[in-house]
Amino acid sequence: MNKKLIFLLLILASAVMLIGCKKDAPLTIWVGTESVEFYQGVIEDYLVKYEEENGEAFPHTILVKGADTGSAAATYLEDTEAGPDIFTVAHDNLGKLIAGSSSIAPVTDAGLLAQIENDNPDTFKNVIKGSVGGQIYTFGVPYIAQSLVLYYNKDLISETQVQTWEGILEAAIAANKQALSLTGTDGFNNSFLLLATNVQTGTSSLKLYQGGDIQQNFVTGDDMVSVMKWGQRFFTHANGPKRPTDSGWQIELKDGISLSVISGAWHYNAAVSALGSKLGIVKLPTFTITSQDAYGSVTAGTQFQSGTFADAKMFVMKKNSKYQEYIQDIVKYLSSKEVQEQSYIAVQNLPAYKNAAIEFDSMTGDSLEAKLASAQIEMFEHGIPQPFGFDNRFNFYYYSKGGPDLILEILENKSGTTTGLFTSFDAIKAQLQLVENIWKTGNK
Amino acid sequence: MNDRHASMQGRVQKFFSSILKSFKDFGYGIFRGLKRFVLGVKKRAVRFGKRFMDSSIFTKIAHVIMGVGQFARGQIIKGFIYLFIQFGFLFVLITSPTVNRTPIGFQALRNLVTLGTVEGDVFTPTDNSMLMMLFGVVTLGIIGIFIAAYSSNISSAYANDLLIREGKKVLSFKEDLAELFDSRFHVTMLTPAILGVIVFTILPTVFMILIAFTNFDSQHPAGQVLFDWVGFENFKTVFTGQGEVAVRFFPVLSWTLIWAFFATFSNYIAGILLALLINKKTIKLKKVWRTVFILTIAIPQFISLLAVRSILSEYGPINNLLITMGLTNSPISFLGTAQNPMTARASILFINLWVGIPYTMLMTSGILLNIPTDLYEAAQIDGATKRQAFLSITIPYIVFVTTPYLITSFVGNITSFNIIYLLTGGGPSVGGGYKAGSTDLLVTWLYKLTIDENEYNMGSVIGIFTFLITATGTLLSYRKSKAYKEEEAFQ
Numbered sequence: 062m063n064k065k066l067i068f069l070l071l072i073l074a075s076a077v078m079l080i081g082c083k084k085d086a087p088l089t090i091w092v093g094t095e096s097v098e099f100y101q102g103v104i105e106d107y108l109v110k111y112e113e114e115n116g117e118a119f120p121h122t123i124l125v126k127g128a129d130t131g132s133a134a135a136t137y138l139e140d141t142e143a144g145p146d147i148f149t150v151a152h153d154n155l156g157k158l159i160a161g162s163s164s165i166a167p168v169t170d171a172g173l174l175a176q177i178e179n180d181n182p183d184t185f186k187n188v189i190k191g192s193v194g195g196q197i198y199t200f201g202v203p204y205i206a207q208s209l210v211l212y213y214n215k216d217l218i219s220e221t222q223v224q225t226w227e228g229i230l231e232a233a234i235a236a237n238k239q240a241l242s243l244t245g246t247d248g249f250n251n252s253f254l255l256l257a258t259n260v261q262t263g264t265s266s267l268k269l270y271q272g273g274d275i276q277q278n279f280v281t282g283d284d285m286v287s288v289m290k291w292g293q294r295f296f297t298h299a300n301g302p303k304r305p306t307d308s309g310w311q312i313e314l315k316d317g318i319s320l321s322v323i324s325g326a327w328h329y330n331a332a333v334s335a336l337g338s339k340l341g342i343v344k345l346p347t348f349t350i351t352s353q354d355a356y357g358s359v360t361a362g363t364q365f366q367s368g369t370f371a372d373a374k375m376f377v378m379k380k381n382s383k384y385q386e387y388i389q390d391i392v393k394y395l396s397s398k399e400v401q402e403q404s405y406i407a408v409q410n411l412p413a414y415k416n417a418a419i420e421f422d423s424m425t426g427d428s429l430e431a432k433l434a435s436a437q438i439e440m441f442e443h444g445i446p447q448p449f450g451f452d453n454r455f456n457f458y459y460y461s462k463g464g465p466d467l468i469l470e471i472l473e474n475k476s477g478t479t480t481g482l483f484t485s486f487d488a489i490k491a492q493l494q495l496v497e498n499i500w501k502t503g504n505k
Numbered sequence: 506m507n508d509r510h511a512s513m514q515g516r517v518q519k520f521f522s523s524i525l526k527s528f529k530d531f532g533y534g535i536f537r538g539l540k541r542f543v544l545g546v547k548k549r550a551v552r553f554g555k556r557f558m559d560s561s562i563f564t565k566i567a568h569v570i571m572g573v574g575q576f577a578r579g580q581i582i583k584g585f586i587y588l589f590i591q592f593g594f595l596f597v598l599i600t601s602p603t604v605n606r607t608p609i610g611f612q613a614l615r616n617l618v619t620l621g622t623v624e625g626d627v628f629t630p631t632d633n634s635m636l637m638m639l640f641g642v643v644t645l646g647i648i649g650i651f652i653a654a655y656s657s658n659i660s661s662a663y664a665n666d667l668l669i670r671e672g673k674k675v676l677s678f679k680e681d682l683a684e685l686f687d688s689r690f691h692v693t694m695l696t697p698a699i700l701g702v703i704v705f706t707i708l709p710t711v712f713m714i715l716i717a718f719t720n721f722d723s724q725h726p727a728g729q730v731l732f733d734w735v736g737f738e739n740f741k742t743v744f745t746g747q748g749e750v751a752v753r754f755f756p757v758l759s760w761t762l763i764w765a766f767f768a769t770f771s772n773y774i775a776g777i778l779l780a781l782l783i784n785k786k787t788i789k790l791k792k793v794w795r796t797v798f799i800l801t802i803a804i805p806q807f808i809s810l811l812a813v814r815s816i817l818s819e820y821g822p823i824n825n826l827l828i829t830m831g832l833t834n835s836p837i838s839f840l841g842t843a844q845n846p847m848t849a850r851a852s853i854l855f856i857n858l859w860v861g862i863p864y865t866m867l868m869t870s871g872i873l874l875n876i877p878t879d880l881y882e883a884a885q886i887d888g889a890t891k892r893q894a895f896l897s898i899t900i901p902y903i904v905f906v907t908t909p910y911l912i913t914s915f916v917g918n919i920t921s922f923n924i925i926y927l928l929t930g931g932g933p934s935v936g937g938g939y940k941a942g943s944t945d946l947l948v949t950w951l952y953k954l955t956i957d958e959n960e961y962n963m964g965s966v967i968g969i970f971t972f973l974i975t976a977t978g979t980l981l982s983y984r985k986s987k988a989y990k991e992e993e994a995f996q
Contacts, residue, residue, distance in 0.1 A: 162630070164729050193626065306842055307819060307840055380627075453723070
């Protein structure tokens with residue numbers, strides 16, 4: 062009897078483990094976790110609009126789920142069949158999504174293509190396209206823009222000081238604090254130096270996968286060497302930037318250990334919680350090359366504007382989705398100018414729409430949100446979109462093959478525990494050459 | 506002086522020759538195992554032939570059509586089950602049904618060789634090499650399970666032949682079922698377990714091993730770009746390549762072994778000492794002390810680790826205390842951002858004591874309470890001192906009982922993911938821009954390579970090496986231990 066009981070329990074347990082209820086999967090949309098509620102409301106509006114236009118209810122269920130936009134592309138690629146029909150990614154993920162024969166569908170609807178063409182700045186229009194089989198297609202529909210800004214402690218840095226890194230360093234010395242907290246040591250965090258442009262000419266000799274060509278990389282120009290040397294003086298100053306710690310930048314800002322942090326809108330709430338009413342938001346500061354930093358054709362006194370990656374988040378669509386006939390219309394609605402403005406009001410998503418700053422009343426004013434928006438828009442003038450969407454390798458080589466660590470070695474003037482390795486201009490240039498090699502081949 | 510030197514030299518020689526002997530024994534063991542396997546296959550083939558010649562016509566037909574041997578003896582249901590298995594198997598094999606546009610069955614075997622041939626375009630899909638490999642392995646598993654069912658079909662039909670020859674009655678289906686709950690109950694219980702091991706352990710392991718022989722990496726995402734077999738190319742890269750895996754493999758391997766050694770023995774020794782202390786007669790409130798230490802087990806390990814990381818952070822309470830006491834002027838980085846890798850390594854070994862000691866303490870306490878008292882009484886009668894009794898009874902007993910634990914603990918520490926990942930994330934980083942940091946173990950590096958970098962092929966190579974190290978270490982040390990050699994010493 063006991064044996065029979067055990068056997069029956071075993072069968073029952075196996076049945077419970079193995080039986081799965083499989084229903085027809087709904088049309089699924091992934092949006093950023095912070096925007097789920099907002100886009101659920103938008104979809105409800107869409108369903109009403111659909112019914113009005115078509116005289117019948119939308120024939121399928123639409124499910125809006127939250128996903129970490131940073132890892133959404135990787136998660137989708139793990140199992141594309143089980144992935145969403147529409148999802149949101151940063152535009153630099155395009156390379157991995159369209160590698161080979163592409164895992165996402167190109168935009169083919171004329172109305173949606175026209176909306177993309179009319180509503181977006183040229184910088185975005187260039188980075189949402191990609192080549193598959195030698196043919197260029199538009200794959201993404203931009204709907205959120207983002208760039209880096211400076212969050213700073215208004216009580217310790219004056220409005221004049223915050224305009225230059227020298228001013229911030231001066232404030233840090235006066236308060237005996239660190240000028241800046243770094244949120245990480247990756248390629249995004251050093252971009253304020255790497256993408257810096259000459260204030261007078263608005264240019265830089267830097268080439269980063271220019272024209273989508275893996276060979277079109279150049280980081281060893283005189284201006285880059287000078288900028289790195291300036292960065293080295295800044296980073297090695299006792300009151301210079303603070304390397305990421307186990308405590309985290311929020312604690313450092315909150316406890317007054319450091320005075321500022323470079324970050325994006327995604328850290329806005331954390332910055333507010335760290336500094337409260339002391340929080341100031343401005344575009345990234347400028348810095349001036351001294352005689353100690355000037356190299357080659359760059360002269361002392363040349364002023365540089367900190368750079369940024371000016372990025373777009375975009376909607377993309379699953380290849381061979383069983384809801385193909387509907388998804389382009391839904392994306393068109395989700396990325397429309399009106400929804401972008403609502404999204405800014407509801408969850409502070411900076412619109413990708415090109416005339417947002419002029420046409421959207423909600424973006425003018427004196428609130429912190431408006432300052433965040435205006436600082437980001439200002440930074441757009443000094444930024445470039447991450448040019449990694451053309452090829453699967455670009456993003457990987459730029460971020461994951463050690464380039465950022467080599468740049469940090471220059472800035473900290475050491476490798477491992479050995480200091481002073483990058484004091485000379487030649488050593489800096491040689492190290493930058495290694496970075497350039499990595500960008501081109503994945504190896505030093 | 507010379508005698509001492511000679512004695513030391515002798516010991517060193519003995520130590521190394523014993524290691525060499527162990528490897529020799531291990532190699533010989535593998536050879537013997539292979540020989541036994543080949544002989545076993547040969548023996549089974551001979552038996553299969555003999556049985557075929559000796560069997561009835563129905564059993565002979567059952568070699569081609571499963572279930573005939575049972576139908577002919579009135580075992581209709583059993584016969585149908587075998588027939589169903591055969592038809593089901595042939596149906597899957599021939600029609601090759603598809604899941605996610607990838608076939609299982611005969612096509613899957615072909616795909617296992619080619620790993621896909623169709624390079625799609627922006628509107629049509631590319632063959633998914635990863636699924637093709639997976640379904641190929643699954644098909645091999647299905648074939649293996651079918652062979653077992655086929656063999657069972659023949660054995661059952663032949664057993665019927667023998668029963669009839671002996672003039673006995675063939676078992677009905679009901680009686681067969683009753684047997685499964687009686688004399689063959691072990692079969693009933695073990696079959697799901699064996700199937701579970703095949704499906705959840707063996708097939709994924711085979712799949713993982715096969716990936717090491719392909720170029721499945723970030724440049725060959727499954728379903729977008731076809732990947733292919735590359736033989737031993739990835740293994741060659743580990744030893745001769747120029748990239749990160751070649752440069753960082755041996756430093757990471759060395760640290761992994763050092764970590765495993767110190768993490769295991771520091772916990773082990775400290776745990777035993779703590780248990781001895783708590784079990785000392787003069788110690789009061791023994792239960793309270795034990796409970797206090799058990800509480801650290803009750804708290805989920807990752808919570809303890811994150812709390813410790815926070816406590817030790819640059820602006821955490823420990824640093825505040827050190828600064829307040831004037832012991833340091835500026836905060837010290839103890840973990841992933843430490844200036845010196847040795848600081849981080851020492852810190853994680855120390856923290857590991859906190860989460861590891863209670864296990865050893867608990868186990869050793871149990872052992873101490875169970876040492877037969879007559880051993881001590883006999884020692885006392887023989888005039889042994891307390892120290893002698895401790896060294897000759899207590900310690901050998903603890904070591905004897907805990908040797909398997911020590912080995913599993915060592916292996917567990919080689920694959921200790923949580924502590925490294927949560928405390929240091931593998932940092933501090935090493936110069937040169939490598940992903941594998943100063944405290945990365947093979948397993949955390951493997952995680953970075955696969956999850957962060959999508960270098961599945963190199964991750965698989967490292968996984969195989971990790972398995973070889975743990976398996977070899979475990980087998981060697983267990984076979985050398987007294988717990989294995991003198992199994993009945995303390996029984």
